[in-house]
Structure formats: C-alpha cells, structure tokens
Amino acid sequence: MRFLLDAEQAEFGRTLDRMLAAAGTPGVVRAWAAGDHGPGRALWSRIAEAGVFALAVPEAYDGVGPLPVELAVAYVELGRHAVPGPVVETAAAATLLGELPSVAKEWLPRIASGEAVVSLRLDEADAFCGPYALDADAADAVITVSGDELRLAPGHGPLQASADPARRLFRPLDGGELLASGPAVREAAAQAADRAAFLTAAQSLGVGLELLHRTVEYTKQRMQFGTPIGSFQAVKHRLADTLLALEFARPLLFGAALSTAPADIAAAKVTAGEAAYTAARTALQLHGAIGYTEELDLSLWLRKARPLRDAWGTPGACRARVLDAQVPGLQHAP
Amino acid sequence: MDLDESAEEQVFRAQARQWLRAHVPAEPPASLETEEGFAEHRAWEARLYADRWSVVSWPKEYGGRGVDLVKWLIFEEEYYAAGAPGRVSQNGISLLAPTLFDHGSREQQARILPPTASGEVIWAQAWSEPEAGSDLASLTSRAVRTDGGWLLSGQKTWSSRAAFADRAFGLFRSEPGTPKPHHGLTYVMFDLHAPGVTVRPIARLDGKPAFAELFLDDVFVPDEDVIGEPGEGWRIAMSTTGNERGLTLRSPGRFLAAADRLVRRWRATAGPSDTALRDRVADAVLGARAYHLFTCANASRFAAGESIGAESSLNKVFWSEYDIALHETALDLLGPEGEVSDGDWQEGYVFSLAGPIYAGTNEIQRDIIAERLLGLPKGRLPQDPGLTRAGRIPG
Structure with a gap:
C-alpha cells in the first residue's frame, strides 16, 4: 500500500496549476458566461496540450489512458481555476465512445488532441443523469443516449440559464444520426455516467479548495475592531471545519480513482460535493457583503459549488448507491 | 499510488482473523468502567499479550511483532470486525508508550513496556487540574526535589481509568515562577497506590466511575520514573501528539466495524423509504471509509519518512464528531428502545459524548488547525499588550 501521489503525479498537478494561473481564468469564465467561447476554446487547446484529455482516451486512439488518478489530479486543478466548458462531459464522452469501436476511431483522437469539444446527455431514466447537455452551443458534437440507442443530436433548444452562468444548459433535440445501438450502449453509458460523477467530484474538490484559500487570505487581511477578522475564533473554527470537510473528501476521491467501483465514486461525489458547498457557504459568510457581489471573482467559484454538487449524481442518489453496495461484514474483507 | 495488500499482509490478516475467531469471547465482558468489567478486560489483555496480539507494532523484545503501521491497521480492522472487547490498556499503549519510545531510557523501556502491554499495569492519565483544562500549561501541581527523587503534591482531575488503574503519568511543575508557563514542567510516572495518593472516583454522565x-500529598517518585530531562515535560508530552499518537488513538477499524453494525441494524429495522435515516446511515458508511483512507494516506506518509504534525488535529475532530453522529443514528434506529441504558449502542453513545472534550477539546483542535494549517493569526491571548485578561473579562 502506498496511498500517496508519486512525485510525477504531484508535479503534473503543479504544472497545470501554474499554466492555469497564468492563463487568467476569471476573464475566460466571464467571456464564456456571456456566450463568447473564443478565449475558452483557446484555453481548452492548452489544457489538451498539457495532456489532460488524453488521460481519458485509450492508447489505441492516440491517448494515454484511462488514468483515473492523473485525471483526478487534473480535474482538481480545473476546478481550482474554475475552468469553463464541458470538460467533464468531453472526458465522459471518451469513456462512452471508447467502448463502441465503430465510433471511437472517429471521435477519440480528436478528443485527446483537444480538437473536439463534446457535450453529453445520458439516459434521463438514470438517477445520476440530468436532462441537459452542458455548453451544447460550444460543442462540436452533442451525444445523447436513450435506452440502448446512441445518437448525434441534430441540434439543441434555447439556452436555459443555470445558477452558474458559466454553465450553459441546453436540451438536445430528439432524433439525429444513430451512431450505435444495443446492450453495449447501455453498458457504456453506465460507465460514462460513473466517469462523469468521478470527474465532477474532483472538480468540486478543486472548487472547494480555492474557495477556502481565497477566504483564508481575505480573513488575514480584512481588519475590523483593529485586528484581522481571521484572529477571531468564530471565524477560525468555521474555516477549520471547512478544511476538515475538504481533507476528508480527498482520500475518498483517490480511493475511487483506484477502485473505479460505482459505490466508491458515489462516495467521493457526495462527499466532495458537500464539502465544496460547505466551502461556498463559508466563503460567502466570511467575505460578508462583498462576497455577495457578482463583481468579485469569488462569485465564479461560489456559483459553481452547488450545481456541481447536484450534477451527475445528487447527494441523495449517491448516498443510496453507497448503501446499496454495502454488504455488511464484507466491506473491508481482503 | 495503490491500496493493495501484499501477500505477506494478507497472511498477517488471515493469522489475526484466525486467532480472533478462536479467542474473542462469545459473551462480551461487562463495561470496562465497572470494577468487574475492568478485571475482565484486564484478563483479556493478558490473553492478547500471551500470543503477541496486544501491541503488534511494538518491537518483539517488548511483546510486539515489530510490524509497520499498515499491518497495525489491518490488525485493528480484524480486531473490531471480530467484535473483540474495548482496550482497557489504551492509555498506556497509545499515549504513554509512544513517549517512552521517543524519550524514555532503555531501562525504562525494558521495565515499563512489557507489563503495560500485558495488562499487568493499567495506566491512568494525570493531566488536567481543576484550574488547568484546555489551558493545560497553567497547571500548578508540584514536583519538589528530594533525596533520590521527587515529592508530588497537588490535585489532578478527570483522570481517565484512574478509579481502577495501577499507575498514572502526567506533568508536574518542578520549577515554579518560570516566565513562560509551559517551561519548568516535568513528565512523571507514579503509583496510584503509593502513600500520599488519594483516588476519588468520579461518576460520568451515566453514573459509571x-x-x-x-x-497528592508528598508522594515520593524515584528519579527512575521521570521521563526525559526534568523541566522538559511540556516539550516531551507534546512531541508525540503529532506522530503516531495522532494516528493510533482511534483506529479506523473501530469505525468500519461500527458502521457495519449500523447498516445491519438499519436493514433489520428501517425501510429504504425512510430516506432521512437512510442518508444518515450512508453518512456513517462514508465517514468510516473516509477516515480509513485518510489514515492510509497518513500511514503512507510515515512510511515515506514524513511526519503529520498539526494534521493530527484534523484526525481528532473528525473521529470524535463522527462517533457521536454514528451513535445518534443508531439510537434513532432503536426508537423508543434507545432510551434503555444497558445496550451496546447506548454505552457507546455515552462514551462518544466525551470524545470532543478529552485529548484536547475540539475548540483547541480547531484553533490549531486554523493557526498551524491555515496560517491564521493567533488570537487566543490579547493581541494588544495594553489589553489585560482582566480588561477583557470585566469583573
């Protein structure tokens, strides 16, 4: 057992962090929310050049994956920098299409290279999947699954505003080209839903870590009663509890990366999602009124925490899955 | 990165499981907070020790097996999964022994560790005083130099296990009037049956002592029972809080087994349609798994030569809050029967309530997390030198 990132994995995270910090993501996020995808697509290419999407694509299709631990490292950084766009959906589409050789060779190399931005709507009957295709207006393809049919959506409906304006929601239109059908589609869709839940958990953890970081820095500087508010116990303890929630979500995320079991992914999803939401509430409260403004960049993370908590597996659906898989007396057998 | 168990670790797990299956008493012993139960638990410690299962991570010469933290984690999982009794010797094994390993003399280690491991000597803690709780460094019990040793005087309180234990360890002020309160303290072990010691048991919330x-009234302690240098007691006591002690006080195995029992009870008594209870049972499972994996990460860091320091405060807040939530859920599953006081869950609930208080209150732990892990400014003491304590608390 060695439940630690190795030096290379840790360095990969730091490299991405530096690249994204230099990219000035807040401006990219605001442009994306306004429907200007140019800066976002440029950032997308750089993320692809860093090798992020290739981690989700098998070697047979010009990728290096799937490498769940590295994916978790990468998506924590994407969350930490509030990177906009269907990053989760594109990687989950790679999982879905990778199981279907007839379509894999057309799409997977383009996903790995960053050339294809893909959005995804899996079967709405699945408790882990919603009715929208995220950022469909920016995607090169919108894939839908209904039952055991996989289609290329012929278009999408009007923009549905999200609580996070950088998450642009669209309902795919029915019909479209049938790319694959049969039980293999259903099986691949289940794997894609798990991958999406896993990557959303990683993104949530990153969002929560950044909210905590920004709030700690703010409370060290904000003076009231002649002292930094971060010296008050009521403030400290709330921040301590937020760190606690995030640091106990992290091992569940990497545990899920190693096992890739659906129940472990659900455990990571609900815990990271709740921890990030806790961080958002803490960040808003401790920033006070300035935190309640759209103008402050904090809002870019604040508004993301709750939608991510509920996307690709609500807390209730995740908890039910955790318990369904719990066989008493066996959960820690060798 | 992996969570794999080596072939050798699997063999170790199988050995532990086999031994426990053959030896764990079918009827659980009486509560260890009663005289009868204390004796039964002490006998169980001797049984464990006889086959080298009481302190698996200690060196062989002191009755252990010299295994690493990973195997310790495996043993603890098997131990609690087998429904084995609580550890009456925990003060000695988890709190005193790490200090002795780091700061004790070879003579002390050889003399004290084996009877601690066998249950022959059960240890009580002697830290808190009536006026020194969270502000432990303000303690006033004295150690005064005498021929060949020290004379202890003063009062200690909230001394866990002391009602039935044999010996105690704690800090005493050997140099009065030092400029800083945590200087001039000495780490001492003493006999609870020595002349001058009066033990007055305190009934906890459920009435058990x-x-x-x-x-303590001029209690003689020979020099050989002082750990480390006199006057260095604070540093010695604190140095082990951030290493293994932070990791081994409450093992993940204990909570994995408790969550397992909770799921079984939930399946037996509640319908899946009660989603409010379902979510809380799920949280018990999630928390146990999170704590287990968090501990695996820390064990891996030790193996890589790192130490965890102030992060042990995250550990302590997590398990103590988790333990209460788990037991509250169990009592809710029991419904009206939850009030009946002699069941395992009820006793576990009362025990859990003390968790956020002992071993450093969770308020102190959160201060440590905020100041040392998040880098927030110190704020417990007045920032402004002109602002005295009396000024902050009028009257």
Missing part, C-alpha cells in the same frame, strides 16, 4: 480526582 470512568474517571477520578487524584489528591
């Missing part, structure tokens, strides 16, 4: 007050 789980702790005691200690009155």
Whole structure:
C-alpha cells in the first residue's frame, strides 16, 4: 500500500496549476458566461496540450489512458481555476465512445488532441443523469443516449440559464444520426455516467479548495475592531471545519480513482460535493457583503459549488448507491 | 499510488482473523468502567499479550511483532470486525508508550513496556487540574526535589481509568515562577497506590466511575520514573501528539466495524423509504471509509519518512464528531428502545459524548488547525499588550 501521489503525479498537478494561473481564468469564465467561447476554446487547446484529455482516451486512439488518478489530479486543478466548458462531459464522452469501436476511431483522437469539444446527455431514466447537455452551443458534437440507442443530436433548444452562468444548459433535440445501438450502449453509458460523477467530484474538490484559500487570505487581511477578522475564533473554527470537510473528501476521491467501483465514486461525489458547498457557504459568510457581489471573482467559484454538487449524481442518489453496495461484514474483507 | 495488500499482509490478516475467531469471547465482558468489567478486560489483555496480539507494532523484545503501521491497521480492522472487547490498556499503549519510545531510557523501556502491554499495569492519565483544562500549561501541581527523587503534591482531575488503574503519568511543575508557563514542567510516572495518593472516583454522565480526582500529598517518585530531562515535560508530552499518537488513538477499524453494525441494524429495522435515516446511515458508511483512507494516506506518509504534525488535529475532530453522529443514528434506529441504558449502542453513545472534550477539546483542535494549517493569526491571548485578561473579562 502506498496511498500517496508519486512525485510525477504531484508535479503534473503543479504544472497545470501554474499554466492555469497564468492563463487568467476569471476573464475566460466571464467571456464564456456571456456566450463568447473564443478565449475558452483557446484555453481548452492548452489544457489538451498539457495532456489532460488524453488521460481519458485509450492508447489505441492516440491517448494515454484511462488514468483515473492523473485525471483526478487534473480535474482538481480545473476546478481550482474554475475552468469553463464541458470538460467533464468531453472526458465522459471518451469513456462512452471508447467502448463502441465503430465510433471511437472517429471521435477519440480528436478528443485527446483537444480538437473536439463534446457535450453529453445520458439516459434521463438514470438517477445520476440530468436532462441537459452542458455548453451544447460550444460543442462540436452533442451525444445523447436513450435506452440502448446512441445518437448525434441534430441540434439543441434555447439556452436555459443555470445558477452558474458559466454553465450553459441546453436540451438536445430528439432524433439525429444513430451512431450505435444495443446492450453495449447501455453498458457504456453506465460507465460514462460513473466517469462523469468521478470527474465532477474532483472538480468540486478543486472548487472547494480555492474557495477556502481565497477566504483564508481575505480573513488575514480584512481588519475590523483593529485586528484581522481571521484572529477571531468564530471565524477560525468555521474555516477549520471547512478544511476538515475538504481533507476528508480527498482520500475518498483517490480511493475511487483506484477502485473505479460505482459505490466508491458515489462516495467521493457526495462527499466532495458537500464539502465544496460547505466551502461556498463559508466563503460567502466570511467575505460578508462583498462576497455577495457578482463583481468579485469569488462569485465564479461560489456559483459553481452547488450545481456541481447536484450534477451527475445528487447527494441523495449517491448516498443510496453507497448503501446499496454495502454488504455488511464484507466491506473491508481482503 | 495503490491500496493493495501484499501477500505477506494478507497472511498477517488471515493469522489475526484466525486467532480472533478462536479467542474473542462469545459473551462480551461487562463495561470496562465497572470494577468487574475492568478485571475482565484486564484478563483479556493478558490473553492478547500471551500470543503477541496486544501491541503488534511494538518491537518483539517488548511483546510486539515489530510490524509497520499498515499491518497495525489491518490488525485493528480484524480486531473490531471480530467484535473483540474495548482496550482497557489504551492509555498506556497509545499515549504513554509512544513517549517512552521517543524519550524514555532503555531501562525504562525494558521495565515499563512489557507489563503495560500485558495488562499487568493499567495506566491512568494525570493531566488536567481543576484550574488547568484546555489551558493545560497553567497547571500548578508540584514536583519538589528530594533525596533520590521527587515529592508530588497537588490535585489532578478527570483522570481517565484512574478509579481502577495501577499507575498514572502526567506533568508536574518542578520549577515554579518560570516566565513562560509551559517551561519548568516535568513528565512523571507514579503509583496510584503509593502513600500520599488519594483516588476519588468520579461518576460520568451515566453514573459509571470512568474517571477520578487524584489528591497528592508528598508522594515520593524515584528519579527512575521521570521521563526525559526534568523541566522538559511540556516539550516531551507534546512531541508525540503529532506522530503516531495522532494516528493510533482511534483506529479506523473501530469505525468500519461500527458502521457495519449500523447498516445491519438499519436493514433489520428501517425501510429504504425512510430516506432521512437512510442518508444518515450512508453518512456513517462514508465517514468510516473516509477516515480509513485518510489514515492510509497518513500511514503512507510515515512510511515515506514524513511526519503529520498539526494534521493530527484534523484526525481528532473528525473521529470524535463522527462517533457521536454514528451513535445518534443508531439510537434513532432503536426508537423508543434507545432510551434503555444497558445496550451496546447506548454505552457507546455515552462514551462518544466525551470524545470532543478529552485529548484536547475540539475548540483547541480547531484553533490549531486554523493557526498551524491555515496560517491564521493567533488570537487566543490579547493581541494588544495594553489589553489585560482582566480588561477583557470585566469583573
């Protein structure tokens, strides 16, 4: 057992962090929310050049994956920098299409290279999947699954505003080209839903870590009663509890990366999602009124925490899955 | 990165499981907070020790197996999964022994560790005083130099296990009037049956004598029972809080087994349609798994030569809050029967309530997390030198 990132994995995270910090993501996020995808697509290419999407694509299709631990490292950084766009959906589409050789060779190399931005709507009957295709207006393809049919959506409906304006929601239109059908589609869709839940958990953890970081820095500087508010116990303890929630979500995320079991992914999803939401509430409260403004960049993370908590597996659906898989007396057998 | 168990670790797990299956008593012993139960638990410690299962991570010469933290984690999982009794010797094994390993002399290690491991000597803690709780460094019990040793005087309180234990360890002020309160303290071990010691048991919330007050009146302690240098007691006591002690006070195996029992009870008594209870049972499973994996990460860091320091405060807040939530859920599953006080869950609930208080209150732990892990400014003491304590608390 060695439940630690190795030096290379840790360095990969730091490299991405530096690249994204230099990219000035807040401006990219605001442009994306306004429907200007140019800066976002440029950032997308750089993320692809860093090798992020290739981690989700098998070697047979010009990728290096799937490498769940590295994916978790990468998506924590994407969350930490509030990177906009269907990053989760594109990687989950790679999982879905990778199981279907007839379509894999057309799409997977383009996903790995960053050339294809893909959005995804899996079967709405699945408790882990919603009715929208995220950022469909920016995607090169919108894939839908209904039952055991996989289609290329012929278009999408009007923009549905999200609580996070950088998450642009669209309902795919029915019909479209049938790319694959049969039980293999259903099986691949289940794997894609798990991958999406896993990557959303990683993104949530990153969002929560950044909210905590920004709030700690703010409370060290904000003076009231002649002292930094971060010296008050009521403030400290709330921040301590937020760190606690995030640091106990992290091992569940990497545990899920190693096992890739659906129940472990659900455990990571609900815990990271709740921890990030806790961080958002803490960040808003401790920033006070300035935190309640759209103008402050904090809002870019604040508004993301709750939608991510509920996307690709609500807390209730995740908890039910955790318990369904719990066989008493066996959960820690060798 | 992996969570794999080596072939050797699997063999170790199988050996532990086999031994426990053959030896764990079918009927659980009486509560260890009663005289009868304390004796039964002590006998169980001797049984464990006889086959080298009481302190698996200690060196062989002291009765252990010299295994690493990973195997310790495996043993603890098997131990609690087998429904084995609580550890009456925990103060000695988890709190005193790490200090002795780091700061004790070879003579002390050889003399004290084996009877601690066998249950022959059960240890009580003697830290808190009536006026020194969270502000432990303000303690006033004295150690005064005498021929060949020290004379202890003063009062200790909330001394866990002291009602029935044999010996105690704690800090005493050997140099009065030092400029800083945590200087001039000495780490001492003493006999609870020595002349001058009066033990007055204290009934905890459910009436059981789980702790005691200690009155010390010129109690003689030979030099050989001082750990480390006199006057260095604070540093010695604190140095082990951030290493293994932070990791081994409450093992993940204990909570994995408890969550397992909770799921079984939930399946037996509640319908899946009660989603409010379902979510809380799920949280018990999630928390146990999170704590297990968090501990695996820390064990891996030790193996890589790192230490965890202030992060042990995250550990302590997590398990103590988790333990209460788990037991509250269990009592809710029991419904009206939850009030009946002699069941395992009820006793576990009462025990869990003390968790956020002992071993450094969770308020102190959160201060440590905020100041040392998040880098927030110190704020417990007045920032402004002109602002005295009396000024902050009028009257």
